[in-house]
Amino acid sequence: MKKFDKDDVEKIYAKAKKLHDEGKYEEALAILHDMQIDNLPMEKRWAFYEAKGMCQIGIDKIREGVENLRNALFSPEGMPLLSQRRIASNYFINLHYIDGISDKDMFDAHTLYNQMFLKNIAFPHKKQAKMKLRIGYLSPNLMTHIVLNFAIQLFSAYDRERFEVYLYQTGGRHDEVSDWLMNMTDGWRDLSGLNAHEAAQKIYDDGIDILFDLAGHTEGGATLQICAYKPAPVQLCGIGWFDTTGLSAIDYFLSDNYCDPPENDALFTEKLIRLPHSHFCYTPPETVLKCKAEYHVHSPIVFGSFNNFDKITDEMLRTWKRLLQIVPGSKLLLKNVYRTIDRVERMKKRLLNMGFEKEQIDIRPGTASYLDEYMDMDIALDTYPYPGGGTTCEALYMGVPVVTRYGQRHGSRFGYSLLKNMGLGELTASSEEEYIRIAAALAGDRELLEGLHASLRTMMQKSPLMDARGYVRDVEAAYEKIWKEWLNS
Structure with a gap:
């Protein structure tokens, strides 16, 4: 098996990085595939792990990508300090997309970051009262x-x-x-x-x-x-x-x-x-002024999520599949924040492989006029453990009720805070079973859905969210x- 020297690795890494930056993640991974880690110089292994991890994240293989970013962090030989800091930050972000990470493990991971700055010399500051x-x-x-x-x-x-x-x-x-x-x-x-x-x-x-x-x-x-x-x-x-x-x-x-x-x-x-x-x-974008916002309850009911597809874990999809089974004939509309078609195709493939029926799903790429498309759903389904922030506010402002699930740590409780501040705590769930129950009950009350769609914007404007x-x-x-x-x- 071929041994790669330092120059070989640098050339392959540069080519893979270029493909990554162009969004050609699978092509980059194909180049990296034949590079077995044991055949690489020790001082270049971190770069291989980082490149592979970021490309895997780009094609929605978050768990595999996070594991490779972790491997990069723990292969520090030859790694510049600035690269170590960058990789650590990317690792921390992507940990939040994974279900099942304990709060303690998440905290412990983040505390590693400070070790990368121990040699910094802080600026001196003199204490003095200020008029302004x-x-x-x-x-x-x-x-x-x-x-x-x-x-x-x-x-x-x-x-x-x-x-x-x-x-x-x-x-x-x-x-x-x-x-x-x-x-x-x-x-x-x-x-x-x-x-x-x-x-x-x-x-x-x-x-x-x-x-x-x-x-x-x-x-x-x-x-x-x-x-x-x-x-x-x-x-x-x-x-x-x-x-x-x-x-x-x-x-x-x-x-x-x-x-x-x-x-x-x-x-x-x-x-x-x-x-x-x-x-x-929350301050809504000016584009909301151009929206028609004409809504009528759909038959059958349409659940939806406009969250970044990276937030949609397999566990989340299984929850949504159970919900569709409980609400007869219901559909699932997913719209990504990115405009690339390949992400849409990968999401369709994931759903079909998990047993969703083709007629149950509507998967769309990102568009500039996406706010109008909130009228195509009845109930927005928040993601977990990484919920929406901006997307939740947009949905509520467009009159779409949001059902959210929350955990213990700050990053899982955005939706909970937003809805509680609007007086809609009954749409928040602390477990998967409660999440499904709330969404299914709301789907079964057409009169309530009409009322919420008509009143949510005013409720939001009068709440602390827009004060x-x-x-x-x-x-x-x-x-x-x-x-x-x-x-x-």
């Missing part, structure tokens, strides 16, 4: 992105007598929304092209008092790598990330009483900030509280 607190928001997604639907009020409705706000864009992506944001706050900084230390220096030089990382381990954890230098004396994470960061430089994590009951303190390395209502404040003034007031009160805690520490 300077808040910095750090994100790769200061553009058209779902995270902005939850963060925009923090940029537009803040108290300018008590706070200054600076926005830090790290992703190198820019659109007309970015142009709009640039003129909204007291400062805008484009950090793309800078390394983590250089970016942290920019934030430090701006005199930021509280830095809010809106991304966490997404996008390879690039924002956390900046936070690791402690450019602000007080740092927190949340909104765009849904678990502990594991990084000691992050002091707080934004949450609420529904997402994190008291016992969840032990699942975070950060101190939890529990807002009195929702830690999400922008109350939300920003609660967050700003939290900022002042944690600033005082730092001054008095």
